[in-house]
Amino acid sequence: MPAPDLTRIATFAGLPPETLEWLLAQGEQRCFEPGEVVSRAGDEAEYMMAVLAGGMQFYVLHNGNREPAFRVEAGHVSGVLPYSRLRIIRGESVAVGETWLYLLHRSKFPELEQVSPELVQRLVSLMSDRARSEARAQERDDKLRALGKLSAGLAHELNNPAAAIMRAAEGLSRNLQARPTQLQQLVQHCPSPEALAHLVQLAAAITPVAFTSALDRADAEDELAEWLEEQGVSDGYQLAAGLLDGGLSLAQLEPALAAWAPAARPAALAWLEGQLTALHLVQDVQEAGSRITTLVTNVKTYSHMDRGQDFALLDVEAGLESTLNMLSYPLRQHNIRVVRDLAPALPKVQGQVSSLNQVWTNLLDNAIDALPNGGEITLRTRHEDEFVRVFIIDNGPGIPPEVLPRILEPFFTTKPAGEGTGLGLDIALRIVEQHGGRLEVNSEPGRTEFGVWLPVR
DSSP: OOOOOGGGSGGGTTOOHHHHHHHHHHOEEEEEOTTOEEEOTTSBOOEEEEEEESEEEEEEEETTEEEEEEEEETTOEEEOOTTOOOOBOOSEEEEOSSEEEEEEEGGGHHHHHHHOHHHHHHHHHHHHHHHHHHHHHHHHHHHHHHHHHHHHHHHHHHHHHHHHHHHHHHHHHHHHHHHHHHHHHHHHHOOOHHHHHHHHHHTSOOOOOOOSSHHHHHHHHHHHHHHHHHTTOTTHHHHHHHHHHTTOOHHHHHHHTTTSOTTTHHHHHHHHHHHHHHHHHHHHHHHHHHHHHHHHHHHHHHHTTTSOSSOEEEOHHHHHHHHHHHTHHHHHHTTOEEEEEOOTTOOOEEEOHHHHHHHHHHHHHHHHHHSOTTOEEEEEEEEETTEEEEEEEEOSSOOOTTTGGGTTSTTOOOSOTTSOOSOHHHHHHHHHHHTTOEEEEEEETTEEEEEEEEEOO
């Protein structure tokens, strides 16, 4: 097998001949067939790899799926580089076409530093560029993943009031179609203007009846249904439910129907129930529409869509509340209780609302992931000296002592491959530091506390 031409590698260009000879003597050349796996997730990161021919496609694993990440073409260097802390490969790489690689084991790096400080400097610079690029890509992925989770929860939250509006609209449609016939029968059987006025007064507004229990409600409904059937109403139970929902009881209906002939009472009661049901359905639409408006307002408050991104005075507790609103679905899904321990008259801080909301999202999302069903999260705020302090505390299992010192490191995660980028806390840390504050974490079994310091300016 002929010796590889290392001068075709951009990073090796212009190196002295003795350096190239050392590389050839200390490294090795390997060939991979098209589609052959070069490295797998979980393998030890052992080699610097220079692509002599072909290429390598890198994939990341997310929720058990293999997703394309980036490609290394011929002439470029990948793998482990000098001073890299990478020990375990996180993704998978596959040969693109017939691929020839030059490999140098990491055990040779100390000797390489003596042989060619220039090449080591080039490789360190390459590693820095690669780390920045990977961090930007992972940060985008992390934000998109967080956005996906928030969007899924928001879609669920919007679906409930939207479905309520659809149900109410269908009920109103049926109700309105029946109204002309009900009105005609009412007019035909009406004994006097006074009797009609009494009926209209009952139909003017909904005043719900408060029942002490579901059993009391069922008893009242049975009693009213029996009375309605005595008045000649064929569907007594159906009308009884609508009349009770409208706030009418037997004690109110009996005097109102006294002036109506027995044959006229079914028409009067059908019209009355239809009117009250229509009012109740309109109320349902109003409440569902109000819920949607509240959700849209929460999104605007959370994302700061209606204001610029410059630093401005902001209310920390308002940001915490809007973030909780955005996370209401996963909180309910896992039956997590939120305890608010908020300081009175907390001063405002200078900051970017959307950025700080990203901090609260990342910290709360981590707490939700760490808690079992039925867990508890405490939000605490305090004004101490020249700082506003925010604590997010959960009563989960805690962070293991061996993990705690590294928990804020970028790309460090305890989640399974594909379920976390290890950037959530790093992003939160950098945002807090950009605001002139600091992020601290303390943990023991049953209590994990993330504390954010933000200066009051």
